[in-house]
Each structure stands twice: as structure tokens, then as C-alpha cells.
Amino acid sequence: MPIVVDIDVMLARRKMPVGVLAERVGITPANLAVLKNGRAKAVRFSTLEALCEVLDCQVGDLLRWEPEEGGASDPGH
Template sequence: MGIVVNLDVMLAKRKMKSKELAEVIGITEANLSILKSGKAKAVRFSTLEAICKALDCQPGDILEYR
């Protein structure tokens, strides 16, 4: 299957909306949507780090290999 993005799960656990996360980490809602849907071909480590800081989680909490 490949890498699965569980960003929706972490957003729900932190009671945060996608729009708010996008603003906090400095990317567009459209780009965040692409990442959330798993359609992104790549993710910058700086973006991944910003997401983890904003959601107080580890990369393994939002990325999973199946």
C-alpha cells in the first residue's frame, strides 16, 4: 500500500481545524489538503517538523507504512 497519512486523526485529537494548522505552519490550505489526502509526492522535513510541533506529536503519529 505505501505510506498512509493520519493527519486527520491527529487534528481531531488536538481539536484543531485544517485551516488553523495551515496558518500555524505557514502553508496553504490547498497544500495541506494534498498532504492530508496522501496525494503528496513528498513532504519537506521542515514542514513535517512544523506539523509535529503544532500538534505536539511525533512523525510516526501522522505517517504510517502499510
């Protein structure tokens, strides 16, 4: 998937355990794991807002786009 989730990077920078982040954001540790491991199909803006508030960062610090191998010019797309 071309969207990369960098929550682990921000957790390391803030020296914050995953459980603490989940509690402060108001989501379960299991749901946070799905999000941070890139398995989520969607994320609510309210969750992004809470993550940014707790981690004192911007959405771009948590999510970034990387083109897939072959890119959009690949005839298979």
C-alpha cells in the same frame, strides 16, 4: 500507496480546524489538503517538523507504512 497520512486523526485529537493548522504551519490550506489526503509525492522535513511542533506529536503519529496487497514477494514487483 503504502504510506498512510494520519493528519486527520491528529487534527481530531487536538480538536483543531484544518485552516488553523495550515496557518500555524505556514502552508496553504490547499497544500495541506494535498498532504493530508495522501496525494503528495514528497514532504519537506521542515514541514514535518512544523506539523509535529504544532500538533505536539511525533512523525510516526502523522505517517505510517502499510504493505501493499501482494507485498514485496509478489513476482510483479
